[in-house]
Amino acid sequence: MQDIIQTRKKKRSGRKRLVSIAKRYCLPGLLAALAVSLAGCGKKSPLDPKNPVSLTIWHYYNGSQQVAFDSLVEEFNDTVGREKGIYVQGYSQGSVSDLETAVRDAIAGKVGADVMPDIFSSYADTAYEVEQAGALANLSDYLSEEELDGYVDSYIEEGRIAADGTLRIFPTAKSTEIMMVNKTDWEPFAEATGASLDELKTIEGVAATASAYYEWTDSLTPDVPEDGRAFYGRDAVANYFIIGMQQLGVEIFQVENGKMTLNVPKEELYRLWENYYVPMVKGYFGAYGSFRSDDVKTGDILAYTGSVSSAMYFPDQVEAGDKSHAIDYLVMTAPVFEGGRNYAVQQGAGMVVSKSDEKHEYAAVEFLKWFTQAENNLRFGCVSGYLPVRKEANSLEKLDQVIADQGLEVAPKTYDCLTAIFGEIGEMTLYTNKSFKNGSAARKVLEYHLADQAAEDRQAVVAAMGEGKNLDEASAPYVTEEAFESWYQSFSDALNAIAES
Numbered sequence: 273m274q275d276i277i278q279t280r281k282k283k284r285s286g287r288k289r290l291v292s293i294a295k296r297y298c299l300p301g302l303l304a305a306l307a308v309s310l311a312g313c314g315k316k317s318p319l320d321p322k323n324p325v326s327l328t329i330w331h332y333y334n335g336s337q338q339v340a341f342d343s344l345v346e347e348f349n350d351t352v353g354r355e356k357g358i359y360v361q362g363y364s365q366g367s368v369s370d371l372e373t374a375v376r377d378a379i380a381g382k383v384g385a386d387v388m389p390d391i392f393s394s395y396a397d398t399a400y401e402v403e404q405a406g407a408l409a410n411l412s413d414y415l416s417e418e419e420l421d422g423y424v425d426s427y428i429e430e431g432r433i434a435a436d437g438t439l440r441i442f443p444t445a446k447s448t449e450i451m452m453v454n455k456t457d458w459e460p461f462a463e464a465t466g467a468s469l470d471e472l473k474t475i476e477g478v479a480a481t482a483s484a485y486y487e488w489t490d491s492l493t494p495d496v497p498e499d500g501r502a503f504y505g506r507d508a509v510a511n512y513f514i515i516g517m518q519q520l521g522v523e524i525f526q527v528e529n530g531k532m533t534l535n536v537p538k539e540e541l542y543r544l545w546e547n548y549y550v551p552m553v554k555g556y557f558g559a560y561g562s563f564r565s566d567d568v569k570t571g572d573i574l575a576y577t578g579s580v581s582s583a584m585y586f587p588d589q590v591e592a593g594d595k596s597h598a599i600d601y602l603v604m605t606a607p608v609f610e611g612g613r614n615y616a617v618q619q620g621a622g623m624v625v626s627k628s629d630e631k632h633e634y635a636a637v638e639f640l641k642w643f644t645q646a647e648n649n650l651r652f653g654c655v656s657g658y659l660p661v662r663k664e665a666n667s668l669e670k671l672d673q674v675i676a677d678q679g680l681e682v683a684p685k686t687y688d689c690l691t692a693i694f695g696e697i698g699e700m701t702l703y704t705n706k707s708f709k710n711g712s713a714a715r716k717v718l719e720y721h722l723a724d725q726a727a728e729d730r731q732a733v734v735a736a737m738g739e740g741k742n743l744d745e746a747s748a749p750y751v752t753e754e755a756f757e758s759w760y761q762s763f764s765d766a767l768n769a770i771a772e773s
Contacts, residue, residue: 318631321357325635329362330392332371332621333656336584338364340655344648352642358635363389368621372398379405390628391636393621397715399441400433400707402624409625412438414637423644426618426702427661433707435530440624442640445649445658447620448702449511449606450689452586453575454568456599461488461574469602472575474610475516478504479547482556485574498737502558505567507578509548510718511617516544518703519612525714527706532714534771536764543609545722545756552726553733553750554743559723577606579619581657583689603688605696618702620658650674654682657689668694710770717766725759 319325333341345360353359365371375392377385379402388407402408411431420428423443431441451472461467465488471477482503490500506512517524520540526533551557560567564576569587589598608614625636642648646665651674653660660666668691675682705711729750736746749755 317356318634319357319638321355324353324357324359325631326359326361327391327632327636327639328389329360329623330365330371330374330389331362332366332368332393333364334366337656340652344643344652348639348642353639356635356638358638360639368393368395375402379407388626390632391623391625391640393444394441394624395621396430396433396441396704396707397711399622399624400709400711403433403440404709407627408434408440409627409633409636410434410438411440411442411625411637414634415439415641419641422662422664424661424663424666424702426704427622430618430704430706431622441622442624442637442644443661444623444640444644445620445652445656446618446661447580447658448616448618448693448700449508449515449577450580450583450692451575451577451604451606452565452568452583452685452689453602453604454590454599455602456597457571457574457590458602461485464488469604472604473607475547475607476610478575478607479551479556482551483554486554486556498743500555500743502555502567502573503575504551504557505559505564505573505576506548506557507564507576507582508617508619508719509723510715511619512548513544513718513722514705515615515617515703516609516612517541518615519609521613523705524718525705525708525711527708530708532708532711532771534767536760536767538760541760541763542756545759547609549722549726549759550751552723553729554747555730555733559727579657580659580689580693581620583657583685584683586685601685603685603692605692605700614700615703616700618704646670647674647678651678651680653690654680654686657686659690659693666694666697710773714767714770717763717770721763721766722759 329345331338331341342362345362349359365374371393374386375388375394375398378388394402399408420439424446427443427446428439431439431443433440453469453472458467462469465484467481467484471481485503486500488500490498493499514524517535517540520543522535522537522540524535526535548557552559558567558573560572561570563582563585564573564578565582565585565587567573568576569589569591571590571592583603586601587599589596606616623640625633625640627633643652644661646660646662649660649662650665650671652658654671654675664670671687671690671694674680708714733743733746733750737743
C-alpha cells in the first residue's frame with residue numbers, strides 16, 4: 273500500500289508535505305489565542321492564496337443534484353476558495369457502483385485508472401475498505417472538538433471507522449426513510465373499506481392493509497378470479513432487516529473493535545419473514561421495476577418505503593398501459609414494528625479525503641466545512657432531498673429561513689419529506705451499523721436472500737393459480753413453519769459464512 277501512496281505522490285508534481293510553523297514553534301497559549309485561524313489540532317493554515325491548491329472531487333450526483341452541487345462548488349471557488357487559495361473541480365462518476373469501481377481501480381493502480389481524487393463520496397463499507405488499505409486522511413487532525421460538536425453526533429460516529437476511532441468520513445448529506453402514498457387512489461379504497469392511514473404506522477398494519485387492498489381490488493372484477501393487486505413495496509430490503517431487528521431490540525451486526533458478532537435470533541426473524549416474505553408471495557406486496565417509485569408510476573402499487581431523497585421521483589401520474597391519470601401524494605414517516613422502538617435508518621454517503629500531503633488535506637477539509645455550513649447544506653438539501661448534517665440546520669424554522677433568505681424554489685414533495693422528518697426527528701433514533709470486514713457482502717445477503725426467494729416463490733404461486741388453484745391453495749406450501757425454518761437455516765448459513773471468512 274505504501275508503494276501505491278508513493279506512486280500517487282509522484283504523479284502529483286509539486287505536492288510536498290509542509291511542516292506547520294505553528295506546530296513546531298508556537299506555544300500552547302499562543303495557539304489558543306490564534307484558534308480562529310488555526311485548524312482543529314493546532315495546525316496553522318499551509319495555504320497560500322498566491323499559489324492556490326487544486327482539488328478534485330469524485331461523486332455520484334446526477335441531474336438536479338449535480339447542478340446544485342456544481343453551483344455550490346462554483347460559489348466556493350469565487351469566494352472562500354479565492355480568498356484562501358483553493359480551487360475545487362467536481363466530477364460525476366455516474367452511479368454509486370461506478371464510483372466505487374473507479375476508486376478501487378485507482379487504489380490498485382490498474383493500468384488506465386485515474387489518479388485518486390483528493391475527495392470522493394463514499395458509503396461507510398467502501399470507506400472502510402479504503403481505510404484498511406491506508407489510503408484515507410485522518411480528518412481529526414483538521415477539526416477541533418468544538419467543530420465536531422456542531423454536527424449530528426451519530427453522523428460523526430459513523431465516520432469514525434479507523435482502528436483508533438479517529439474520523440475518516442466527513443458527513444456531508446444524510447438521509448433516512450419515509451413512506452409515500454398515492455393519495456388519489458388510496459381514497460376510494462379507504463372509503464370503500466374503512467382503511468385508515470393510522471394503520472400504516474406499523475409494519476403489521478401495512479401488511480394487513482395490503483391484504484385488504486388485494487381483496488378489494490380482486491372484488492372489483494368478480495368475473496376474473498384472483499386478480500387482486502399489490503398495495504405496497506419497499507426499496508432497500510437490507511434496511512428492513514437492519515432497522516427492523518433494531519426496532520425489535522436486536523443488533524444484527526454487532527461490531528466491537530472492527531470485529532462483527534452476528535445476531536440472528538429466530539423469533540425476531542420470523543416477524544420479519546412473516547411481514548415481508550408472506551405478503552410478497554401472496555401478492556399483497558410487490559417489486560417490479562428498478563425502484564418502487566417506478567411501480568407507483570405503473571399503478572402496480574399504491575405506497576412504498578424508500579429514501580427521503582426518492583421523493584423527487586414519486587410520479588405525478590399513473591401510467592397503466594394506454595391509460596393514465598394524475599395523482600396526489602401523502603408523506604408519512606416509515607412504519608415501525610408493533611411494540612418496537614422508534615428506530616429509523618441513517619444512510620447517505622459522506623465525503624472522504626485521500627491521504628496525500630498537509631496542504632491538500634487541509635484544503636479539502638476547508639471546502640467540506642464550507643459545504644456543510646447550515647445555509648449551504650440546506651440549499652443542497654432543498655434540491656437533492658438530503659438532510660443537512662449540522663445540528664442547527666435540522667429544523668423546519670432553519671429550512672424556511674434559508675428558503676426565504678435565498679429565494680429558493682423547492683419542489684413540494686421534497687419540502688414535505690424534509691418537514692416530515694424534521695417534525696419527527698426528535699422522537700426517532702437514527703441508526704446505522706458500524707463498518708466491518710466483508711460488510712458489503714453481508715449487506716448483500718440481507719438485500720437479496722429473502723427478496724429473491726420471495727420473487728421466485730411468487731412466480732410459482734402465480735403459476736399454480738393459473739392452473740385453477742385459489743390464492744390460499746397456491747401459496748400454502750410457502751407460508752408454513754417448515755418453509756420459514758428452511759429459509760432461516762439457509763439465511764443464517766449465508767451470513768455465518770461471511771462472518772467466518
